[in-house]
Amino acid sequence: MTSILGSGLMAAAAQHKVCRTARVSSWDQSGLNEDAFVVLPGQSITLADIEGPGTITHLWFVQTCRKILGPGLIPYSKSGVAMMEVHNALGLNYEISDPDYYRKVLIKMYWDNSETPSVIAPIGDFFCLGHSMAANFQSLPFTVSVKPSEERAFGGSAAFNCYLPMPFNSRARIEIENQNDEAYIQYFYIDYELYPEPHPTDKLLYFHASWxxxxxxxxxxxxxxxxxxxxxxxxxxxxxxxxxxxxxxxxxxxxxxxxxxxxxxxxxxxxxxxxxxxxxxxxxxxxxxxxxxxxxxxxxxxxxxxxxxxxxxxxxxxxxxxxxxxxxxxxxxxxxxxxxxxxxxxxxxxxxxxxxxxxxxxxxxxxxxxxxxxxxxxxxxxxxxxxxxxxxxxxTLNKSGKGLTILPVDQRIPRKTEITPKAPEKSTVSEGQLSELQRKMLKQRQDRFDEFVADRNSWLERRAKDSKIRAENNVQIAKDIRSRWLASRSK
Incomplete structure (x- = not known):
C-alpha cells in the first residue's frame, strides 16, 4: 500500500496499519504488587516467548541486585518491596547494590527458533550503561534514567528503554541469565506488534547485538x-x-x-x-x-x-x-x-x-x-x-550454526574504585577484654543477621518460583492475544 504521509517516525501513527499491539510484562498476576521477576544465582528465565509474525517495538527494564551487609529491622517477607531504599545510616537496614551486577547478568534474544542467540550482552552494556556505572542519557534508540543520588555510581539504580524495532516471523524469545552470586530482580515491559502476514523473507533483517x-x-x-x-x-x-x-x-x-x-x-x-x-x-x-x-x-x-x-x-x-x-x-x-x-x-x-x-x-x-x-x-x-x-x-539469520560468544563473568568485571564498605584492620581489643554486654551485642547482631538472611532467602526462593510460573503464563497470554485477534479478523 502506498504510504500517505511517508514512512517517517512522526507519520507512522497517523496511518492505518493492520496489526495487533500487545505487551509482555513482569506484572503480579495475583493482583498484588510484587511486580518483578526474581532470578536466583546461576539461573535463567524467559521474559518473553511470542509467536509471530511480529515486531518487538519497545523494551523498558528496571532492575536491582542487592548485597546484604547486615541485618535489617524489617524482614523482606513483611516488607513487600524488592529492595530497601532507606539510607544505611539510619540503622533500619544495611545493604548496597552489587557494583558489578550490570556486567554479571546477561540478556539474550533468539529469533525464529534459532538455537543460538542473535543478541548476547551484559544487561547494562546492552542498554549503554558502560563500566556498570549508572549515568543519565537520551538518544533516539536508547535512554537511561538514573536516580540523582546514584549518578555515576557503580551498580546505581537505573531505568532502561530501547526503541529499536526487532522483527520476527515465527517466534521471538528474550531471556535473562543471572551469572551473579546474588539474586537478580527484574521489572520489565516488552511491547510488540503482531501481523496477519509474515515479513517478506527476501527483505527481512534480524536485530543483533554483541559485546x-x-x-x-x-x-x-x-x-x-x-x-x-x-x-x-x-x-x-x-x-x-x-x-x-x-x-x-x-x-x-x-x-x-x-x-x-x-x-x-x-x-x-x-x-x-x-x-x-x-x-x-x-x-x-x-x-x-x-x-x-x-x-x-x-x-x-x-x-x-x-x-x-x-x-x-x-x-x-x-x-x-x-x-x-x-x-x-x-x-x-x-x-x-x-x-x-x-x-x-x-x-x-x-x-x-x-x-x-x-x-x-x-x-x-x-x-x-x-x-x-x-x-x-x-x-x-x-x-x-x-x-x-x-x-x-x-x-539475515546465520545458517551456519555458529553463534555469538561472550567472555566469562570474571573477565567482564569493570575496573573501578573501591566502593564496598571495607572492614577496618582487626581491632586490637581481644575478646577477653570485652564486657558481658559487649559480647552479648555481638552475638545478638550475628543471630539477627542469620535470621534476616534466612527470611530473605526464603522470600527470594518463593518469588523466583512464582516468577517461573508467571513466565509460563505470559507465554500462554501472548498466545491467547494472538488467537483472539486472528479469530476476530476471520469474522
Missing part, C-alpha cells in the same frame, strides 16, 4: 608513559590488519545486513587522552581486493614487504576516535539523537572513564556478505587501555 572487551588493548609501546600525540607515537598504520591490532567492534562473515552503531566504554590509564585512533571499516569486496605493500611504500612512509593486504584504504577510513563519535577537539558532555557522550572523563572517577555512542540509523553501513568494524586504540594502536563495546546491527 566485546579488550582488557587491556594491545598497545605497541612497552613504556606506558609514552604520551598521546607525542613525537614518538607518529608511526604509520597503513594496513589496519591483525598485525597492527586495531580493536574490533564488529565482524560478520556470511550474512547480509546493516551495521547501525555501537556504544564504547574506555578506562584510560595514562590520564591524558584515550583517542586519536582512526575508525576503519571493511565491507564486502574490500576483503576480495588486494593491495601490494610494495606499492604502498612508494606512496608513503609505509615500509612495504611485498605481502598482500585487504583493500587499502577500506571503504570507510576516519580521522580519530572523537571524530567517529561525531565530536571534535576531544569529547564533550552531550547527548544527541545519534551521537553523544554518556560519561565524560572530566566528570568521572579519577578522570579515567569514558562512555560514548554513535548510531548509524540515518546512515547505516550496509553489507551483502561481510563487514569488519575497527577502531585504533590511540594513534597506530600505541595505547594499552581497557576497552569494551556493544555493537548493534541487522542481518
Amino acid at each position: 566485546n572487551r579488550s582488557n587491556p588493548t594491545p598497545g605497541w609501546t612497552t613504556d606506558p608513559s609514552v604520551q598521546t600525540n607525542s613525537l614518538e607515537t607518529q608511526i604509520p598504520n597503513l594496513d589496519g590488519a591483525d598485525t597492527t591490532r586495531n580493536y574490533t567492534i564488529l565482524e560478520v562473515d556470511g550474512a547480509a545486513g546493516s551495521y547501525i552503531g555501537c556504544n564504547h566504554s574506555v578506562t584510560h590509564f595514562q590520564g591524558t587522552w584515550w583517542g586519536e585512533g582512526d575508525d576503519m571499516i571493511w565491507v564486502d569486496d574490500d576483503f576480495d581486493a588486494t593491495t601490494d605493500t610494495a606499492t604502498l611504500s612508494k606512496l608513503s612512509k609505509f615500509q612495504g614487504s611485498g605481502r598482500k593486504l585487504n583493500a587499502w584504504p577500506p571503504s570507510f577510513h576516519g580521522t580519530g576516535g572523537e571524530d567517529y563519535f561525531s565530536q571534535g577537539w576531544g569529547m564533550q558532555k552531550n547527548a544527541y539523537p545519534f551521537c553523544g557522550t554518556i560519561i565524560h572523563e572530566e566528570d568521572s572517577p579519577n578522570k579515567a572513564y569514558q562512555v560514548s555512542y554513535r548510531w548509524h540509523l540515518p546512515d547505516p553501513v550496509r553489507f551483502e556478505n561481510k563487514i569488519k568494524v575497527t577502531l585504533e586504540h590511540g594513534h597506530a594502536n600505541h595505547l594499552s587501555d581497557d576497552w569494551s563495546t556493544t555493537a548493534y546491527w541487522y542481518q
Whole structure:
C-alpha cells in the first residue's frame, strides 16, 4: 500500500496499519504488587516467548541486585518491596547494590527458533550503561534514567528503554541469565506488534547485538608513559590488519545486513587522552581486493614487504576516535539523537572513564556478505587501555550454526574504585577484654543477621518460583492475544 504521509517516525501513527499491539510484562498476576521477576544465582528465565509474525517495538527494564551487609529491622517477607531504599545510616537496614551486577547478568534474544542467540550482552552494556556505572542519557534508540543520588555510581539504580524495532516471523524469545552470586530482580515491559502476514523473507533483517572487551588493548609501546600525540607515537598504520591490532567492534562473515552503531566504554590509564585512533571499516569486496605493500611504500612512509593486504584504504577510513563519535577537539558532555557522550572523563572517577555512542540509523553501513568494524586504540594502536563495546546491527539469520560468544563473568568485571564498605584492620581489643554486654551485642547482631538472611532467602526462593510460573503464563497470554485477534479478523 502506498504510504500517505511517508514512512517517517512522526507519520507512522497517523496511518492505518493492520496489526495487533500487545505487551509482555513482569506484572503480579495475583493482583498484588510484587511486580518483578526474581532470578536466583546461576539461573535463567524467559521474559518473553511470542509467536509471530511480529515486531518487538519497545523494551523498558528496571532492575536491582542487592548485597546484604547486615541485618535489617524489617524482614523482606513483611516488607513487600524488592529492595530497601532507606539510607544505611539510619540503622533500619544495611545493604548496597552489587557494583558489578550490570556486567554479571546477561540478556539474550533468539529469533525464529534459532538455537543460538542473535543478541548476547551484559544487561547494562546492552542498554549503554558502560563500566556498570549508572549515568543519565537520551538518544533516539536508547535512554537511561538514573536516580540523582546514584549518578555515576557503580551498580546505581537505573531505568532502561530501547526503541529499536526487532522483527520476527515465527517466534521471538528474550531471556535473562543471572551469572551473579546474588539474586537478580527484574521489572520489565516488552511491547510488540503482531501481523496477519509474515515479513517478506527476501527483505527481512534480524536485530543483533554483541559485546566485546579488550582488557587491556594491545598497545605497541612497552613504556606506558609514552604520551598521546607525542613525537614518538607518529608511526604509520597503513594496513589496519591483525598485525597492527586495531580493536574490533564488529565482524560478520556470511550474512547480509546493516551495521547501525555501537556504544564504547574506555578506562584510560595514562590520564591524558584515550583517542586519536582512526575508525576503519571493511565491507564486502574490500576483503576480495588486494593491495601490494610494495606499492604502498612508494606512496608513503609505509615500509612495504611485498605481502598482500585487504583493500587499502577500506571503504570507510576516519580521522580519530572523537571524530567517529561525531565530536571534535576531544569529547564533550552531550547527548544527541545519534551521537553523544554518556560519561565524560572530566566528570568521572579519577578522570579515567569514558562512555560514548554513535548510531548509524540515518546512515547505516550496509553489507551483502561481510563487514569488519575497527577502531585504533590511540594513534597506530600505541595505547594499552581497557576497552569494551556493544555493537548493534541487522542481518539475515546465520545458517551456519555458529553463534555469538561472550567472555566469562570474571573477565567482564569493570575496573573501578573501591566502593564496598571495607572492614577496618582487626581491632586490637581481644575478646577477653570485652564486657558481658559487649559480647552479648555481638552475638545478638550475628543471630539477627542469620535470621534476616534466612527470611530473605526464603522470600527470594518463593518469588523466583512464582516468577517461573508467571513466565509460563505470559507465554500462554501472548498466545491467547494472538488467537483472539486472528479469530476476530476471520469474522
